[in-house]
Amino acid sequence: MNIKTLAMMSLLLLSQNAMAEIVVGFAQVGSESGWRTNFSNDMREEAKRRGITLKFADSQQQQANQIRAVRTFIAMRVDAIVIAPVVETGWTPILRQAQRSDIPVIILDRNIRADEDLYLTRIASDFVEEGVKAAQWLVENEQDECRVVELQGTVGSTAAIDRGTGFNRVIDKHDNITIVRSQTAEFTRNRGKEVMESFLRAEDPNSICALWAHNDEMALGAIQAIKESGLAPGEDIKVISVDGIPDYFLAMANGLANVTVELDPHLGAPTYDVIQRYLKGDTDIPKLIRTTGDVYTQATAAEEYQKRSQ
Template sequence: MKAKYALAGAALAASALMTTAAWAETIGFSQVGSEGDWRPAFSANMQESAKEYGIDLKFANAQGKQEEQLRAVRAFIAQGVDAIIIAPVVVTGWDQVLREAKDAEIPVFLVDRDVDVEDKSLYVTRISADFNLEGKLAGAWLAAASKGTCKVVELQGTTGSAPAIERKKGFEAVIDQFPAMEIVQTQSGDFTTEGGKKVMEAFIKSTNNLEGICASFAHNDNMQLGAIQAMKEAGLKPGEDVLMVSVDYVPAIKDALAAGEANASVELRSAVGKFIYPVVLDYIKNPTELDKWIVIPSDLHTAN
């Protein structure tokens, strides 16, 4: 008898599990790859927060290849998932596969990077941080910290890359509001520590030990860390002699902020699941027209 009850109990539990499984939304997520520090953290957060929202997440790593990504998206369509999230490897070449998803009535959401498609109705919305806003936030912090009077040296990211272009534009848009703020030197440090250090060394010489320079704005923390080293080697005190503001908030800049060698860093969030999943789940329950870009707010960290 006991065995019979146990069996029935197990069957009941199993059927209960199956019901929840049937109720849980299945979402396919195609990620770019696992380059750098930021992206693996982003992938891990997407997988962890899927559990919190009770989502059955199918995760596909495209290893930086678009053809791999197209294959993953087609597999998601074939499985009949409830929604597809794509972090595109490249901006072009998406029309066909997105049309296939639309024909299968599966909504597609973009995260991180943008795509270039003629028919914008092929995807629901893009949920991502705004590089331009990051530049503005850095500029606004600097304007306040320097009380609107500041000669800035700028370490640009890789020439022509989207974050470099937009962070520069956003930063300039803010400091243009202040007549006594200007960028006096700008060069590309290619987003690397090595590049940032080389460029800052040259700036130190061409501006006579950063005479009259009040701030260094770097398009990412790595370059700023290089700049900090170059300044220390030249006997300058980064963070005191010159205000240091940059973007990313990587672990090493946290140490620099704590040591007073950096002053502010705009965070490029990797914990973005809590911004992405609610939008996707709401849309699955209640499909309404959304803005084509939902901006994940940026956060700015200072030394204290």
């Protein structure tokens, strides 16, 4: 008998002790970013709050590990399986296996390419809505003529396309706001700074009223570029972004940035809601559930930073 089966057996015994309560297996991607860590913690805390036993598997960015974890969950006869997939493809066989064992599967965050019947539902952030919320803040705070420069995410990524679409949808209805420059900075801080520098050369820096970045990392790079050009980010050029990472809250607390729409890491509550509904016999569950985070401004930035940087 090898270690793996031994581990599986002991887990099986453990789970049998807790027959009465709900047991959920969760195959997480890993811990590659601060956002991911928050997401994992939220899943754990929300489970504890509801008295659900959560079996957590850190897959270290590898689909093979995720599939192995799911297979173990099936052997353990958990009540539900949650997967935050690393990649989109290759899920059909393991999802079939779960279905044969009558275990519902919920997909979180990233999408998968598989038959919709194979999983219960997918819960993910609404990127379009994030763009809309970011634009609404600008619309509410800027009545005058406003020339916006845009730092796009990686070309072709869902987050970049949808955030851009949402933002444009709102500002199209407001003639005073126009995007004058738009270029990709690939979601990274280095490129954000470099591209912002080029914007500041190509346009008259004093004529730019706001920066709209598809994520906080690019915005943080751009803030440095604005500072180095002698302007005040957050005042001369308003900074609008999405994600809500701790560094950005610090920048907002220091008055260098104005607003961010949080990429919602609180996926625990909607996930367990769905599971509990399903286990009670409710089958009327939509195949896609969208969540969006809140809008954060300088007003609460300092205290949010305290909360998030612990």
